[in-house]
Amino acid sequence: MKLSQPSEKVISYWVGTNSVNKLEYALTHGNYKTRQLAAEALEFVGRPSSIPVLLIAIDDKIKNVSIAALNTLEHLQDSDELIKSIVRKRFDWLKRLREKEEKQKNKRAKKHNIYRWERASKKSFEMVKERLKRPIR
Template identity: 70%
Template sequence: MLHQFTYMLFRLKLIQPSENAIKYWIDTNAIAKLEYALKHGNYKTRQLAAEGLELVGQPSSIPVLLNAINDNIQKVSIAALNALETLGCSDDLVISITRKRFNWVKELRDKEEKEQNKKPKKHNIYRWERASKKSFDRVKEQLNKPIR
């Protein structure tokens, strides 16, 4: 009863379903609720819903998972790809999915390599360190003087 109420509030866009609610939907094979969560939830809800559809394993959710591949959040897209691979749709689809996954991995590695190859900026901060050290020493000396 509580999970139905949660789903109703989620449909009204008042709350996001909790991880326990999504696990309950997985246990009861509530595919429609999981698909709705995959379409309209926040990034964490979408990721959990895609993982749930992977566990439920119904071929009727393939179109929703195909739309979720192009999600802006990469974790959601990867969860949708994993779900599609688990469902084992067709050979051509699985090949395109693995290609897309390898392209993502390549893009991530290239991005990390670019960041590592960037030359670090050289900042001349010694002047500021000396000025701050002098002002600190001056304040310290003034505090050591007796108050008259």
């Protein structure tokens, strides 16, 4: 069974009508773009009952979905210490990920000086060729 994916307009309509159940379903079963939009929309209309779905979404394979769910969790967190610690650890993970990407970008931009060393055999071969060109005495 193929499900149709809701568009941005549909998701914004769900936000306007406070259809939290539909947004949670889209976050669970949608494609990556739908999951990201649903996670961002739950930030505005989400309830504490949305937290379990968001906790599952922060382990998503797509980084943007995970980040959107993390931002929504940060916004929805109550005084629950477990969620605060999870959000803190995930933000540390995100910070390390961004630092790693920045480091790789800087590494690619860096030019390396590569020196070509002459091989001894090539040098001796060139020397023998030069000697053969000289007349014999």
